[in-house]
Amino acid sequence: MNVRRIDTTPFPGQRPGTSGLRKRVAQFRQPHYLENFVQAVFDTAPALRGGTLVLGGDGRYHNRDAVQTILRLAASNGVNRVIVGKGGILSTPAASCVIRGWAAQGGIILSASHNPGGPDADFGVKYNLDSGGPAPAAATEAIYRCTQEISRYFTVDAADVDLEEIGIVTLGAMTIEVIDPVADYAALMESLFDFNRIAEAFRSGALSVCFDGMNAVTGPYAREILERRLGACNGSVIRGEPLEDFGGAHPDPNLVHAPELVTLMQQPDAPTLGAASDGDGDRNMILGRGAYVTPSDSLAVLAENAHLIPGYAQGLAGVARSMPTSRAVDRVARALEIPCYETPTGWKYFGNLLDAGHITLCGEESFGTGSNHIREKDGLWAVLMWLNILAVRKTTVGDVLSHHWQVYGRTYYTRHDYEGIATNAAEALMQTLRDRLKHLAGENLDQLAVETADDFHYVDPVDGSVADRQGIRICFEGGGRVIYRLSGTGTSGATLRVYVEGHESDPLRHDLDPQRVLADYISAANHLAQITKFTGRVAPDVIT
Ligand code: G1P
Numbered sequence: 001m002n003v004r005r006i007d008t009t010p011f012p013g014q015r016p017g018t019s020g021l022r023k024r025v026a027q028f029r030q031p032h033y034l035e036n037f038v039q040a041v042f043d044t045a046p047a048l049r050g051g052t053l054v055l056g057g058d059g060r061y062h063n064r065d066a067v068q069t070i071l072r073l074a075a076s077n078g079v080n081r082v083i084v085g086k087g088g089i090l091s092t093p094a095a096s097c098v099i100r101g102w103a104a105q106g107g108i109i110l111s112a113s114h115n116p117g118g119p120d121a122d123f124g125v126k127y128n129l130d131s132g133g134p135a136p137a138a139a140t141e142a143i144y145r146c147t148q149e150i151s152r153y154f155t156v157d158a159a160d161v162d163l164e165e166i167g168i169v170t171l172g173a174m175t176i177e178v179i180d181p182v183a184d185y186a187a188l189m190e191s192l193f194d195f196n197r198i199a200e201a202f203r204s205g206a207l208s209v210c211f212d213g214m215n216a217v218t219g220p221y222a223r224e225i226l227e228r229r230l231g232a233c234n235g236s237v238i239r240g241e242p243l244e245d246f247g248g249a250h251p252d253p254n255l256v257h258a259p260e261l262v263t264l265m266q267q268p269d270a271p272t273l274g275a276a277s278d279g280d281g282d283r284n285m286i287l288g289r290g291a292y293v294t295p296s297d298s299l300a301v302l303a304e305n306a307h308l309i310p311g312y313a314q315g316l317a318g319v320a321r322s323m324p325t326s327r328a329v330d331r332v333a334r335a336l337e338i339p340c341y342e343t344p345t346g347w348k349y350f351g352n353l354l355d356a357g358h359i360t361l362c363g364e365e366s367f368g369t370g371s372n373h374i375r376e377k378d379g380l381w382a383v384l385m386w387l388n389i390l391a392v393r394k395t396t397v398g399d400v401l402s403h404h405w406q407v408y409g410r411t412y413y414t415r416h417d418y419e420g421i422a423t424n425a426a427e428a429l430m431q432t433l434r435d436r437l438k439h440l441a442g443e444n445l446d447q448l449a450v451e452t453a454d455d456f457h458y459v460d461p462v463d464g465s466v467a468d469r470q471g472i473r474i475c476f477e478g479g480g481r482v483i484y485r486l487s488g489t490g491t492s493g494a495t496l497r498v499y500v501e502g503h504e505s506d507p508l509r510h511d512l513d514p515q516r517v518l519a520d521y522i523s524a525a526n527h528l529a530q531i532t533k534f535t536g537r538v539a540p541d542v543i544t
């Protein structure tokens with residue numbers, strides 16, 4: 001088979017964001033676009049030559065074509081073996097699990113996560129290292145630089161490889177191992193959780209679940225694990241058929257995008273646990289009967305209860321949360337006398353802490369939680385954590401939460417997103433805030449006393465690498481906090497995220513609506529950043 005060298009020229013702005021390169025499908029379908037990026041991965045990751053690469057994606061539109069393109073580039077760049085999920089499918093956590101389990105040198109994951117899919121929607125490609133985790137900033141920067149200088153890539157003329165049968169096929173000298181996308185992941189879950197106990201709770205009727213696969217990649221994983229292996233009744237998984245366009249829906253597990261699940265969980269006869277995962281299976285939303293668990297609270301509750309689960313029975317080395325995630329888990333860590341790390345937004349910052357054994361659990365406010373079992377956040381894993389906790393404690397989600405609040409107090413939390421605003425307006429807003437920062441401490445904002453104000457600067461405790469300008473952080477006396485940052489994953493214009501939290505230590509004074517409880521902080525946040533003046537918006541597009 002002849003390797004062909006194709007002349008090419010750079011595309012401006014092929015810079016991977018917090019979760020890889022994410023663009024519209026049309027952009028990815030331009031001749032040489034995907035090829036340039038993937039060649040840059042091979043050029044900057046020499047270990048792949050002669051090594052093993054894992055390849056798979058969330059099944060969205062363009063997944064199939066992209067997998068074939070990447071296989072051709074892999075064969076001509078000297079990759080020895082590619083492990084690919086049947087049909088080109090691997091959820092993000094499964095890909096991380098397979099990279100580790102097969103001792104691969106790296107993995108290419110095709111996904112735009114929770115962004116919509118289809119010909120007019122989004123696609124993405126991301127490179128993960130041999131640890132199974134997303135490439136750190138230095139590696140993505142090297143890939144980016146390479147895309148901006150690239151002049152050629154290598155491919156072969158070959159027909160599409162049949163990926164529909166499990167087994168071994170070849171492409172030139174390269175071996176392609178087509179695997180069941182679910183098997184390795186399901187086995188890993190079985191090694192962490194008390195499947196017998198959860199199954200017994202399902203059988204006795206003490207536990208029931210509704211899992212919303214959002215027409216995305218997790219449906220087959222959830223059916224195998226929840227229905228087949230754990231015996232949850234048939235139909236426990238809804239929207240479980242993966243579709244290329246996610247049925248036109250937005251595969252983002254939150255209160256807005258999982259309406260069927262949310263309505264079901266408000267019924268008096270709702271299942272014990274309601275859950276949803278996103279396009280590529282790494283995010284999760286947890287609901288109880290009449291109860292919603294904020295992702296920040298979920299992380300705190302998992303840390304509090306992890307010792308009840310076989311895989312974590314020895315206790316936790318430490319925990320980490322992204323900076324905008326609420327500080328609920330900090331209080332649990334203090335009680336457990338374990339360290340709690342604060343990292344910039346994006347899963348990749350947890351990797352070093354996990355590899356070094358500094359932490360066991362970590363999470364983000366954006367519906368992501370995970371542990372040292374892989375190097376990605378993991379939606380179904382979080383669902384199994386909750387199911388295992390409920391099976392052991394023989395109680396409801398609502399009770400687990402109230403108990404947590406009684407012990408640690410309650411953190412109210414909300415995130416306001418302003419989407420698709422002009423990039424220069426967003427940057428001007430952030431710069432104006434930055435300019436004011438040094439004068440803010442000690443000042444009053446709408447009667448609220450500012451304690452500290454800074455632009456989050458992270459020094460990685462393991463390798464000393466620095467990430468600065470990671471978000472403007474304003475802490476108020478009394479435990480309130482407001483954070484501003486621009487999204488690194490949007491595909492058009494800029495998205496401003498404003499994160500607001502407040503802490504209430506008296507469990508009897510609980511009002512349920514965070515927008516009401518946090519109203520003073522929200523209005524101070526809007527005034528301080530002059531959001532309407534800069535963006536022309538009078539209200540956020542999405543509130544979570
Ligand atoms: C968002 C989330 C972040 C998450 C990332 C990838 O990034 O906020 O926590 O790691 O998606 O799922 P953002 O758009 O805010 O940069």
Ligand code: ZN
Nearest residue numbers: 113114280282
């Ligand atoms: Zn995702």
